[in-house]
Amino acid sequence: MPQQSFHFHKKVTIKKEVNLAYLLSLxxxxxxxxNKSYPLVLFLHGRGERGDNLNLVKAHGPAKLAEKKEFPFILxxxxxxxxxxRYSTWPVYTDExxxxxxxxxxxxxxxxxRVYVTGLSMGGYGTWDIAKKYPEKFAAAAPICGGGSTKDIERLKxxxxxxxxxxxxxxVLIEESxxxxxxxxxxxGNVKFTIYPNANHDSWTETYNNPEFYTWLLSQKKE
Structure with a gap:
């Protein structure tokens, strides 16, 4: 049975001190x-999981699935x-x-x-934002029910x-995506768009439960 670790990470950089609590699944x-290296997936949760209780992060998505599912990547x-x-959202913490x-x-x-980013709702906004700001870091991005600014979108080309x-x-209205x-x-740009015709805000459960999603994600690789 896969296990997750709880971490409170503190990193000092030239510009700022970074403190982020996180779950790590190997x-x-x-x-x-x-001697084997592994893909890395960064998962960004939604607005309701903010705070200082790491158990909240396991409410949805890969962080939840990692308790029972064996992922072939570092999460x-x-x-x-x-x-x-009001302003505590993922785009505020991009550098962190x-x-x-x-x-x-x-x-x-x-x-x-093979470093990837995905997220839902607020995390979907964060996914668009961080991939756009740091395209050199990620091999692929998968935003779910998110949106953002189209400024500098060519960086994601x-x-x-x-x-x-x-x-x-x-x-989050579909017009955002x-x-x-x-x-x-x-x-x-190289972009696919899946619309679930009968889904409301929860478009992440079907996505993260779909093996094809992981096949696609893990097949992407930086040149």
């Missing part, structure tokens, strides 16, 4: 395969703090997230050509993106 054969699931409730990813790469056997949204979503997808397509 492949079951990690300790046995000393890191940080928790967004609530400092100023990258610092955390870099630290995991330094301390674990990560295949740096060479990053495979698979976006997901429920057609009946009344929390459509705008991002259309903007990326307009600059020649």
């Amino acid at each position: 492949p079951v054969d990690y300790e046995e395969s000393e 890191i699931s940080p928790q967004c703090p609530i400092e100023i409730p 997230l990258i610092a955390l990813v870099d630290d995991i790469i330094e301390r674990y056997r990560v295949d740096e050509k 060479n990053i495979p993106v698979w976006a997901f949204h429920g057609a009946k979503d009344d929390v 459509k705008e991002m997808v259309e903007a990326l397509r307009a600059v020649g």
